[in-house]
Amino acid sequence: MHRTKVKVAADALDANATIANANRDDFDRAGVAVVNLMSAPGAGKTTLLERALEDLDGVRAGVLEGDVQGSMDADRIAALHVPVVQLNTESGFGGECHLDANMVRSAIGDLPLAELDLLVIENVGNLVCPAEFRVGEDARIMVCSVTEGEDKPLKYPLMFRACELVVVNKIDLLPHLDFDLERLLANVDAVNPGTRVMLTSARTGEGVGEWREWLAAVPGRVAAAV
Amino acid sequence: MHRTKVKVAADALDANATIANANRDDFDRAGVAVVNLMSAPGAGKTTLLERALEDLDGVRAGVLEGDVQGSMDADRIAALHVPVVQLNTESGFGGECHLDANMVRSAIGDLPLAELDLLVIENVGNLVCPAEFRVGEDARIMVCSVTEGEDKPLKYPLMFRACELVVVNKIDLLPHLDFDLERLLANVDAVNPGTRVMLTSARTGEGVGEWREWLAAVPGRVAAAV
Numbered sequence A, B: 001m002h003r004t005k006v007k008v009a010a011d012a013l014d015a016n017a018t019i020a021n022a023n024r025d026d027f028d029r030a031g032v033a034v035v036n037l038m039s040a041p042g043a044g045k046t047t048l049l050e051r052a053l054e055d056l057d058g059v060r061a062g063v064l065e066g067d068v069q070g071s072m073d074a075d076r077i078a079a080l081h082v083p084v085v086q087l088n089t090e091s092g093f094g095g096e097c098h099l100d101a102n103m104v105r106s107a108i109g110d111l112p113l114a115e116l117d118l119l120v121i122e123n124v125g126n127l128v129c130p131a132e133f134r135v136g137e138d139a140r141i142m143v144c145s146v147t148e149g150e151d152k153p154l155k156y157p158l159m160f161r162a163c164e165l166v167v168v169n170k171i172d173l174l175p176h177l178d179f180d181l182e183r184l185l186a187n188v189d190a191v192n193p194g195t196r197v198m199l200t201s202a203r204t205g206e207g208v209g210e211w212r213e214w215l216a217a218v219p220g221r222v223a224a225a226v
Helices: A002-030 A045-053 A072-078 A101-108 A157-161 A171-176 A181-191 A208-216 A218-225 B002-030 B045-053 B072-078 B101-108 B157-161 B171-176 B181-191 B208-216 B218-225
Strands: A033-039 A061-067 A084-088 A118-122 A139-145 A165-169 A196-199 B033-039 B061-067 B084-088 B118-122 B139-145 B165-169 B196-199
Touching (some): A002 A033, A002 A101, A033 A045, A033 A218, A045 A061, A045 A072, A045 A118, A061 A072, A061 A101, A072 A084, A084 A101, A139 A218, A157 A181, A171 B171, A181 A196, B002 B033, B033 B045, B045 B072, B045 B118, B045 B208, B061 B072, B061 B101, B118 B208, B139 B157, B139 B218, B157 B181, B165 B181, B181 B196, B196 B208
Parallel strands (some): A033 A118, A033 A139, A061 A084, A061 A118, A139 A165, A165 A196, B033 B118, B033 B139, B061 B084, B061 B118, B139 B165
């Protein structure tokens, strides 16, 4: 029984890689750089994204919002007049706890790729499975909130290892927490040595300029790498 | 392809129900009441559990700690001289984002059931899949932190619907957040009308007495229901 289960999982991952590559080809042909944005529920992905989209240095961005249910985040992004597509894993995808390449593929046709330089895919809030499924992205970012504790990199190492950038958010709350920032940073470095880490507060705006610049520079970095 | 996937998922859920019932029979025979404790990563499950275990009104408790990797939480519980077993989903279970009945079954033999009145199963931090897998428990509790935002019941309704008790934790941070507690409570009530909600701060101790009493009363409630 257990063997069978592992076999099915391996097949699913291979199919995912095939479809992720097809997505990547479509994005490349359209000249769109793609970022996969991940975090635990409530770490502040959408708010950070709102802050960045307010002024992205002329970069034309679109957003794909992944949620189990609802369109609250998509509504927030649409209010900024940014092209956005909501992808619910509930309807037709069995309430999955992550986006996979096939789900993203099903939404590509609804995105105005020709008019975009950058597509941000906001994944379902979860620190486990989203890290296991490539969706055709060029870069992966994770947001972790200081309210989640210093131990998360050691408990969810694959997620921290999968990302080019770790954004440590809600730093305005540091004075009110028993939280050792140095220990978090040491734990991030232990599982993903040398990875870029950024400190932000989407609420006060601290660090948001650096975050915005990093995101705005993604299309240029991708073009230079091709 | 999609049909096949759905079929496999349905089979897996049925197998889970069968094994969950077997677990439940074992727990009942041993006279152990079982609680499944769930939340997003970093909502404060372990700290709340530590606070409760310090003085559980004579109730003999044991803990099963579910994590993808590591034994940090189990070490914290063991320091309180409470029987604890660490269950890692990484080794042998493919890094699953939740506990299932079979994983719990694999750990039952390591628990001193005859010496316990209450077993708390601390699930993997995740608001999606843990709600889909019964493990043989009598009651389900979810912890949500006020730092996660008011929208979580609408985004993850199955989790909020699955629980007898919703513990709203970290309320000491309310003065430092743009957070509307009334809106969260209305959202909880919208997806799970009439469910019991408790406000706590594991850090300051506010509400912890009520939480401790609720947990200590579980074995009596389960015995009365049989």
